[in-house]
Amino acid sequence: MSAGPDASPFAVVPVLDLRHGRVVRARAGERHAYAPIVTPLSPGSAPADVARGLLAAWPTRRLYVADLDAIMDGAEPDRGALAAIAAACPGVELWVDAGFATRDGVADFLAAGLGRPVLGSESQTGPDLVRALGDRAVLSLDSRAGLPLGPAILHEDPALWPREVIAMNLARVGGGDGPDLAGIGTLRARAPGARVYAAGGLRGPDDLRALRAAGAAGVLVASALHDGRLRPEHAAILDA
Template identity: 65%
Template sequence: MADGFEIIPVIDLRHGQVVRARAGERASYAPIVTPLAKESSPGAVARGLMAAVRATRLYVADLDAIIDGTPPDRASLEAIRCACPDARLWVDAGFSHAAGVDAFLAAGLGRPVIGSESQTDAGLVRALGGRAVFSLDTRGSERLGPDALHDEPAHWPRDVIVMTLGRVGAGAGPDLDRLAALRASSPATRLYAAGGVRGPADVAALAGIGVAGALVASAIHDGSLGA
């Protein structure tokens, strides 16, 4: 593994279970079957993922909150926290208003991830600054969310996830050209690739263009990446 490069395991939650993400088609995600856990419960899968790559950070996408606008799944997040008490959680729960973020921060369940797809303007991202992680979301050639969030790095906090939904679980490799362009446009930003990482060669390629880490699920479950 490239020195200093961080692998961040990913959990996608739907109806209280961990599901297998493929190509960003969220409605078709099914409960996960993985050699890392005997069941698809959040705590069991989180424990298996964290041990597999000796990670210190875990990304959780609460798909019920993102798709349906429900409150964050506190029961699942608390189960993950109980199973992995030392893990630092990054949580995307479709946050779009300051009040929801403030309530989440007060609950102490992790660091909020603000997805561009859930925003109507750049206000929340700018107001939160480093208290949150920003996710710059695309699906294929479509940029999700306000153009200002894609075009103006001045709006971004230090930590930015580059989420390429069409490549999630698809084995297509990361979008190196896009990541390199974003890296050039904002050298001080810590970029985290999400979508397409298949194994050590992709990790080396990402590290080579200055990406700080990658969000990974399928390659860990399949054994292509491990400690």
């Protein structure tokens, strides 16, 4: 019998995408078209409500939050929404991508105590911030349609990578094409000591098996949870 969804070394990390103070539904990475989410997991799109619903759908100790206003528009991190999520989910670590690109911006975020910063390659101008933060941050290696986003050195030099790395395939986010297994395998081969998390394309429980076989440490997921294609009982797959 499974010990529970969060007991396996392979981590399923639920995702919240924030836009204008609400949680929005990802569709093939086309961020400008994201609309407030409608989901059976929550009575509305308020961040705290959706966070509670995701934790009910998959109990975990970690949530990933993408602040799209910060990533797309250069806005300050939505501390109100982040604080509401944190208050609704005590004991849960937030991984937060808020378009961090400067040391001062990361320092302010860390001082607020609202989670662990995710450094998206698409937001970087070079390797300095990734190098400076090391394992205090998570690195998201962002790509779209096979094209790496951000400085090439971040994708090419695994010596720069922190312990935890996200393979963020934006074209697959919110879609049904399946995760990028080949990409995960490539990253794992280049940095065997890194914990690599897939992001984008998870369809259901069978993909958990495939990702684990490819060497992934976990997967970021939203649509499959909202649609009921991934449920707590599927955690038993990770014990097989």
